[in-house]
Amino acid sequence: MELKARKDMDPKYMWDFSHIFPNKEAWETAYRDAWAGIGTLPALEGTLGASAESLKAALDAVFAAARKAELVYLYASLHKNGDNGDSEYQAMEDRCIRLMTRFDAALAFMTPELLAIPEATLNGYMAEENLKTYRHYVEDTVRARAHTLDTDRERMLAMLGDAAQAPSNAFSMLESVDMTFPAITDEKGEKVTLTHGNFSVFRESTNRRVRKEAFEAYFAEFRRYLNTFTATYAGSVKFDQYFAEVRSYKSACEAALFRSNVPMSVYDSLVEAAHARLSTMREYLELRKRALKVDELHLYDLYCPMVEDVEFRIPFEESKAVILEALAPLGAEYRKLLEKAYAESWMDVYENKGKTTGAFSCGVHGVHPYVLLNYTDTLDDVFTVAHELGHAMHSYLSSAAQDYVNHDYKILVAEVASTVNEVLLVKYLLKKETDPKRKAYILNHFLEGFRTTLFRQVLFAEFERRAHDMAQAGEPLTGESLCKLYRELNDLYYAGAVNDEYADVEWARIPHFYNAFYVYQYATGFSSAVNIASRILETGDAGDYLRFLSTGGSDYPLEELKIAGVDLTKPDAVEKALDVFKETVEELSNLL
Numbered sequence: 001m002e003l004k005a006r007k008d009m010d011p012k013y014m015w016d017f018s019h020i021f022p023n024k025e026a027w028e029t030a031y032r033d034a035w036a037g038i039g040t041l042p043a044l045e046g047t048l049g050a051s052a053e054s055l056k057a058a059l060d061a062v063f064a065a066a067r068k069a070e071l072v073y074l075y076a077s078l079h080k081n082g083d084n085g086d087s088e089y090q091a092m093e094d095r096c097i098r099l100m101t102r103f104d105a106a107l108a109f110m111t112p113e114l115l116a117i118p119e120a121t122l123n124g125y126m127a128e129e130n131l132k133t134y135r136h137y138v139e140d141t142v143r144a145r146a147h148t149l150d151t152d153r154e155r156m157l158a159m160l161g162d163a164a165q166a167p168s169n170a171f172s173m174l175e176s177v178d179m180t181f182p183a184i185t186d187e188k189g190e191k192v193t194l195t196h197g198n199f200s201v202f203r204e205s206t207n208r209r210v211r212k213e214a215f216e217a218y219f220a221e222f223r224r225y226l227n228t229f230t231a232t233y234a235g236s237v238k239f240d241q242y243f244a245e246v247r248s249y250k251s252a253c254e255a256a257l258f259r260s261n262v263p264m265s266v267y268d269s270l271v272e273a274a275h276a277r278l279s280t281m282r283e284y285l286e287l288r289k290r291a292l293k294v295d296e297l298h299l300y301d302l303y304c305p306m307v308e309d310v311e312f313r314i315p316f317e318e319s320k321a322v323i324l325e326a327l328a329p330l331g332a333e334y335r336k337l338l339e340k341a342y343a344e345s346w347m348d349v350y351e352n353k354g355k356t357t358g359a360f361s362c363g364v365h366g367v368h369p370y371v372l373l374n375y376t377d378t379l380d381d382v383f384t385v386a387h388e389l390g391h392a393m394h395s396y397l398s399s400a401a402q403d404y405v406n407h408d409y410k411i412l413v414a415e416v417a418s419t420v421n422e423v424l425l426v427k428y429l430l431k432k433e434t435d436p437k438r439k440a441y442i443l444n445h446f447l448e449g450f451r452t453t454l455f456r457q458v459l460f461a462e463f464e465r466r467a468h469d470m471a472q473a474g475e476p477l478t479g480e481s482l483c484k485l486y487r488e489l490n491d492l493y494y495a496g497a498v499n500d501e502y503a504d505v506e507w508a509r510i511p512h513f514y515n516a517f518y519v520y521q522y523a524t525g526f527s528s529a530v531n532i533a534s535r536i537l538e539t540g541d542a543g544d545y546l547r548f549l550s551t552g553g554s555d556y557p558l559e560e561l562k563i564a565g566v567d568l569t570k571p572d573a574v575e576k577a578l579d580v581f582k583e584t585v586e587e588l589s590n591l592l
Helices: 024-039 052-082 087-106 110-116 119-126 129-143 151-159 166-178 196-202 208-224 226-246 252-258 264-276 278-292 316-326 332-343 379-401 411-432 436-472 479-493 501-509 520-539 543-549 557-563 572-591
Strands: 183-185 191-193 360-362 370-372
Touching: 024 052, 024 087, 052 087, 052 119, 052 129, 052 360, 052 370, 087 151, 110 129, 110 151, 119 129, 151 226, 166 226, 183 208, 196 208, 208 226, 208 501, 226 252, 226 436, 226 479, 226 501, 252 264, 252 436, 264 278, 264 436, 264 520, 264 572, 278 436, 278 479, 278 572, 316 332, 316 379, 316 411, 332 379, 360 379, 370 379, 379 411, 379 436, 379 543, 411 436, 411 520, 411 543, 411 557, 436 479, 436 520, 436 572, 479 501, 520 543, 520 572, 543 557
Parallel strands: none
Antiparallel strands: 183 191, 360 370
């Protein structure tokens, strides 16, 4: 079935952008205002160290301008995500990228000037009550002293920001707009054109021929454009390397982790923990092979349910009641916010032509978050809604509790709230279910969470690390070398399964690789969430967790997580989560 155009979609299931700006005319006015506001910022140069009052005035002006610029950018970007092929929204977002680049360039003086203030003087300023809201921001800025350049070089790097988005933008245009996929024959023997959205449905098909055909046809298209995807990703890696080198980091990975004040030991211990439990992954794959009654387990067999004759079709309207009940342990106020999200069009539900694939949540300070979905009535989609609403509640509570400068949480904690919701949904469904087959189906889904959100993301993290190491060592990133690297990692993580050649190119479809060293945080987030959800269900108390959700970016993420009872500087959280993985494999094995 042909995808509908954006204009033909039902507004009931689409975002309402009037909550940000009532119309495009208002957006144009705000854009001009933001542009003018940024133009006043260079005049602040030379004033930061004059007095505490002068410093506060400058910081107030900067963050007021930042909020205005962010609002116009998010309005344009969210519109474009609804239809990446719409030239009007492309132009709007392009104007906003120029706006943000101008903002960064206008502030090139700021960090060097802050760092030039004598330490004792700056500490004296920050001790004053009227600068309290900026204490963490200034502390974090001072922490980066060794990686900060002089004003002229900071300005040059800021001006490069627009160009640095080119690899990611090229990937998005090719993957979301220009690429088309062939037709395959579905379970009913009918020809159906593959899309990003229905590929996720076909890969779960209980008909092995269908999922095999879907995998081969889907990845064949990525292989067709392998040289282009290689060029875009290699370009992104080169920008990562460049920015790391000019700021005197040992590697791009260290530079990425430094932003959240995370030691490299957290990244390394995560990989080590996953490697130490690959034997349990092997047990899970053997269980899957037996359950599916196949002689060989192929990679296209990893996503389909292990239990036959189980149908979980849950339309979007029905998913609401399930999610509200599953998340009841988080309390009455949390439930009211969930109902608000449904009632006020926070979510854009169904796939349309040109819409960004997958799902995400985007917080808008002072308004509310916006959630993108591509809902297809599967149980996976229900989990996706719960996941993205976790992000949304985190953003909403942080926005409500924190002022603009401190509202935005770091990526390291970004996946915790979303995954807590998924774990609570699993526990709710298991507790409610009496049919052994459906219970096995849910346990299978939970295990797939471990496979895809913990092990698979660590595999991705290893791919990123090794690809960047190759580039740093001067080794060219080619389609052949990247596919070879990905094959080696698939062989390691999925030992016991047949590693089909078409899967070597899967790295080319991962958009998160253009935000380097993001994906490992899915694994740490999943591990943290398993621990937090277990604690909430055991104690009946979500108070500490809700306080964590309100911290935004007011502290370093490792410290914020400690509020919810998780310490990622120790191996306990990941190891406890992997213990649950092993226990669940055993439970499903016994049930089957």
